[in-house]
Amino acid sequence: MAKRRMLIVDDEPDFLRVLMDYFRPLGYVVDAADNLEDALELFQKHKPKVVLLDFKMPIIHGDEFLPVLQGVDPTVRVIVITGFARTEVEEKFKGLGYFAFFEKAGLSLEKVRQKVDEALTD
Numbered sequence: 015m016a017k018r019r020m021l022i023v024d025d026e027p028d029f030l031r032v033l034m035d036y037f038r039p040l041g042y043v044v045d046a047a048d049n050l051e052d053a054l055e056l057f058q059k060h061k062p063k064v065v066l067l068d069f070k071m072p073i074i075h076g077d078e079f080l081p082v083l084q085g086v087d088p089t090v091r092v093i094v095i096t097g098f099a100r101t102e103v104e105e106k107f108k109g110l111g112y113f114a115f116f117e118k119a120g121l122s123l124e125k126v127r128q129k130v131d132e133a134l135t136d
Contacts, residue, residue, distance in 0.1 A: 018134060019043040019060060023053040023076075024068040024095070029118065033066060036123045042130075050079050058086055064113075064133045066126070069096035080110050091133035093126065 018041060024030045025048050037044050045060055047053035050071055057065065065083060069076040076094060083090050091113040104115065114129040 019045070019062040020064040020066065020130060021053060021056055021060070021062045022046045022066045023048075023050065023071070023079075024066070025049065025071050026068070029068075033123075033126075037127070037130075040127070050074060053079070054082065054086075057083055057090075061087055063089070064091045064093065064130050066093050066095055066130075067112075069094055077110060080112060084111065091136065093129055093133065095121070095126070 020037065020042055022030060022033050022037075022044060023046075024033070027048060030046050030048060034044050034046055045056045045062065047056055050073065053065075067076045067080065067083075071079065076096070080092055083092065092111075093114045093116065094112050095116045095118060097118040113133050116126055116129075
């Protein structure tokens, strides 16, 4: 397993590409999925320490998927990135043990990278 491996889960292809194009040149090993079925398969296969997870996904949302990831690996660090308001999402994720939260509007990729690095070193 690569030390700087991460999984990005988002159903918006353009946003997924932005994140991959940002992290890969910086030396991160990035797996990406646009649906939760593929995300679970990649997570089980590669066991990344960090997952960037969208909240609003088809079929089930990120707050329902986070416990599934934690069931596979309780030490996973999940960073939620969403277009929804912070208060709404924090209520949904309350008590689920996510590592960090970012809104897509005005997102600073540098701040996300800092949180990813923090999650990888904990």
